[in-house]
Amino acid sequence: MFVTDVGVNTVNGDTLVKMQTLEAPKTALDIAIDNLCDFISKWGTIAAVLAFIVMTVSGIMNVGGFGSYFSGDILEIVQKIAQNFANALTIIVAAVPEGLPLIIKLVTKQNVSTMEKFNILAKNPGKIPELAYVNLICTDKTGTLTTGVMTPKTMVNGLCENIMNSKSVLNDLIMNNICLNNSAEFDSDGNITGGNSIDRAVLGMYSSTDTSGVKNRFTVKAKQPFSSENKYSAIMVDNGENVVTFYKGAPEKLIDGCTHFVHSDGYIDEFGETKKDALRSYIKGMTEKAMRCIVLTMSDSFKENDLPNNMSFLCVIGVVDPIRPEVPEAVRVAHNAGIQVIEITGDCLETAKAVATEAGIYRTGDLAVTNDEFEAMTDEKVREILPKLTVISRCSPNTKLRLINIAQNTGMSVGVGMSEGNAGMSVAMTGDGVNDSPALKKADVGFAMQAGSDVAKEAGDIILTDNNFASVVKGIELGRTFMHNIMMFLEFQLPINISLLIMSMLYPVISGGSPFLAAVQILIINIIMDSLNSLSFGGEPPKEEYMKEKPLRKGSGLFINGAMARILSTTAMFILIFGVIIFGFDNIFTTDVSAMTARFATLCIMAVFNGFLIRTDSINLFKGIGKNKLFIYIAIGIFVMTFLLCNVVGSFVQTTVLSLYQWGIVFGLPFCIVIDTLVARLIEKTMINKK
Numbered sequence: 001m002f003v004t005d006v007g008v009n010t011v012n013g014d015t016l017v018k019m020q021t022l023e024a025p026k027t028a029l030d031i032a033i034d035n036l037c038d039f040i041s042k043w044g045t046i047a048a049v050l051a052f053i054v055m056t057v058s059g060i061m062n063v064g065g066f067g068s069y070f071s072g073d074i075l076e077i078v079q080k081i082a083q084n085f086a087n088a089l090t091i092i093v094a095a096v097p098e099g100l101p102l103i104i105k106l107v108t109k110q111n112v113s114t115m116e117k118f119n120i121l122a123k124n125p126g127k128i129p130e131l132a133y134v135n136l137i138c139t140d141k142t143g144t145l146t147t148g149v150m151t152p153k154t155m156v157n158g159l160c161e162n163i164m165n166s167k168s169v170l171n172d173l174i175m176n177n178i179c180l181n182n183s184a185e186f187d188s189d190g191n192i193t194g195g196n197s198i199d200r201a202v203l204g205m206y207s208s209t210d211t212s213g214v215k216n217r218f219t220v221k222a223k224q225p226f227s228s229e230n231k232y233s234a235i236m237v238d239n240g241e242n243v244v245t246f247y248k249g250a251p252e253k254l255i256d257g258c259t260h261f262v263h264s265d266g267y268i269d270e271f272g273e274t275k276k277d278a279l280r281s282y283i284k285g286m287t288e289k290a291m292r293c294i295v296l297t298m299s300d301s302f303k304e305n306d307l308p309n310n311m312s313f314l315c316v317i318g319v320v321d322p323i324r325p326e327v328p329e330a331v332r333v334a335h336n337a338g339i340q341v342i343e344i345t346g347d348c349l350e351t352a353k354a355v356a357t358e359a360g361i362y363r364t365g366d367l368a369v370t371n372d373e374f375e376a377m378t379d380e381k382v383r384e385i386l387p388k389l390t391v392i393s394r395c396s397p398n399t400k401l402r403l404i405n406i407a408q409n410t411g412m413s414v415g416v417g418m419s420e421g422n423a424g425m426s427v428a429m430t431g432d433g434v435n436d437s438p439a440l441k442k443a444d445v446g447f448a449m450q451a452g453s454d455v456a457k458e459a460g461d462i463i464l465t466d467n468n469f470a471s472v473v474k475g476i477e478l479g480r481t482f483m484h485n486i487m488m489f490l491e492f493q494l495p496i497n498i499s500l501l502i503m504s505m506l507y508p509v510i511s512g513g514s515p516f517l518a519a520v521q522i523l524i525i526n527i528i529m530d531s532l533n534s535l536s537f538g539g540e541p542p543k544e545e546y547m548k549e550k551p552l553r554k555g556s557g558l559f560i561n562g563a564m565a566r567i568l569s570t571t572a573m574f575i576l577i578f579g580v581i582i583f584g585f586d587n588i589f590t591t592d593v594s595a596m597t598a599r600f601a602t603l604c605i606m607a608v609f610n611g612f613l614i615r616t617d618s619i620n621l622f623k624g625i626g627k628n629k630l631f632i633y634i635a636i637g638i639f640v641m642t643f644l645l646c647n648v649v650g651s652f653v654q655t656t657v658l659s660l661y662q663w664g665i666v667f668g669l670p671f672c673i674v675i676d677t678l679v680a681r682l683i684e685k686t687m688i689n690k691k
Contacts, residue, residue: 030126032556048088051505054505054509056081059080107482110538119471120471120474120475122462123463127462128475129479130445132483133553137427138342140344140345140431142347145327147321147323149322152164156316170265175205176218177314185211218237232253234248245299247299249294250293255295257311261275262298271312286316288353291319296315297312298314323355323358323359327470328359333473334473339476342391344395362391365388366389366391371393374392400431408424410425426445426551428445428447428476437458447460488614489538492533499574499578500525517599521653525603525607539630581599588661613674
């Protein structure tokens with residue numbers, strides 16, 4: 001043997017280099033959070049500076065001028081500035097949703113546990129939210145779309161007659177061929193081991209007793225193992241009377257060398273081109289039904305690495321790898337969810353299309369190509385066909401990697417999926433082999449198979465313990481649930497933060513320099529309530545409607561499905577209610593401390609009511625609450641905590657006891673948000689029903 005390549009010039013070396021040099025793309029959630037943090041810190045700082053200026057200027061105007069404001073000793077002056085500065089800092093605190101990191105960690109942990117129940121092992125939990133952005137799944141066929149267990153389904157002779165499970169001289173010759181010319185074998189427990197999937201499948205047609213009986217009757221004289229170059233295997237045997245060579249291999253390799261075929265009774269007849277053409281047509285029909293075909297022949301001669309031209313045809317066996325029963329439904333769900341699915345397989349085009357059609361991946365008008373056709377296309381041509389591409393056959397690992405790179409840099413409307421602008425597609429890739437590892441690492445989410453190589457599992461982000469395509473779709477559903485739960489939290493928290501920002505700037509102007517809320521009250525709202533509600537929204541379960549939405553678009557940020565409009569609308573309602581309390585009930589809350597207590601309590605109550613509106617789109621605000629009992633416990637806890645802070649703790653948090661009438665106002669005004677939203681939903685539902 002000659003060494004032709006070493007190191008990085010070998011296939012394994014090239015794979016290792018790619019594994020070490022390829023960088024996984026930054027997740028869309030990380031990008032969205034970075035953008036949100038930049039936005040909040042920028043405008044929070046601006047608001048704090050403006051508030052400091054407003055409070056200082058208002059204080060100067062209230063005492064009659066600059067000289068009067070700074071007329072005291074140095075300690076008093078420092079105290080005034082420090083008070084304004086502290087109030088300004090609380091605005092920055094109010095602007096930041098401190099519970100966001102907590103809810104991300106919490107929901108991630110919950111999703112990891114949930115995914116394990118569905119045979120999904122999140123090796124890289126940070127990629128769970130990325131599943132919400134996936135709009136292209138590139139999936140293997142064998143073992144992922146199919147069961148991975150090859151099963152003989154059809155056996156036909158030279159006359160295209162089905163001889164499966166029949167008893168004849170021809171079937172005895174076929175049994176001899178399979179039992180002798182096979183790299184698989186029965187172990188001591190009667191289980192079939194070794195060999196490739198085809199060898200194991202056809203050997204499974206017989207028992208270990210049959211195999212032993214055949215092997216005892218023959219003596220092996222010469223043997224040629226199967227190779228991808230020759231596409232056949234051969235064995236020359238002697239039974240004491242005759243020497244015969246059995247061949248087993250690809251139809252296109254063996255049929256041309258056949259001059260005769262064997263009838264069921266053992267009679268050998270001529271095998272002319274007409275019969276061969278009929279057989280080739282029959283085989284094509286078999287491959288179009290997702291069968292892998294293997295031809296058995298025999299001859300009285302043997303020559304290593306060369307086929308005789310006088311073989312006798314025995315039969316062709318159609319072996320099928322059945323579609324997993326849950327796959328068609330999973331593909332349908334994926335399509336309804338706006339996700340394009342591409343089957344990538346090493347099988348021939350006919351078999352690949354047949355499996356894709358049965359799974360629902362390939363439909364009328366879609367495009368199926370071979371690896372050679374794909375490699376011959378320019379990147380621009382691939383981008384052009386990508387919307388209709390659903391099958392790539394005879395696919396190589398380099399094609400997988402190229403497809404990912406092109407898709408990730410293609411902003412377009414793709415198939416049933418979508419990717420707007422120039423953001424590119426978010427690609428999920430499945431793989432199990434060593435050569436799949438670069439593609440798994442480069443993909444936005446790499447799904448490795450538990451039955452695959454250790455290298456592939458190391459490169460993947462998520463491991464499918466059942467190797468099932470349906471688990472990929474379930475993972476996407478959980479990823480979308482993750483993003484919805486985070487969005488619910490932001491819809492809950494941001495109206496609090498924004499309204500606090502605005503009121504903290506406006507109220508000092510209205511009141512002559514007094515803060516809207518005390519610093520300790522703002523800290524309570526942002527730390528305690530923030531954290532508690534991150535727990536309550538983190539427990540929201542998956543909902544079927546999530547898989548009827550389009551995938552999130554890369555670069556779209558965290559505000560999905562009109563969330564920004566809802567946040568602004570809720571913020572406006574919060575500010576309106578604050579205005580009613582300040583201007584409409586100043587004769588009820590007569591002292592500064594009672595008015596501040598009312599504003600503090602009202603904000604807490606409004607937030608809880610808003611939480612009930614956020615968690616469901618139904619008119620029934622308690623719909624599905626039994627699946628997230630923590631939510632109701634936390635809501636009750638906040639009500640109780642608000643009452644205790646106002647009526648018991650008192651001066652420690654700069655609040656005072658409120659009367660029953662005052663509590664009625666504090667609860668009644670926020671409830672207007674609930675009434676307003678429910679009326680709007682009822683009107684919308686009525687209009688939809690009329691249509």
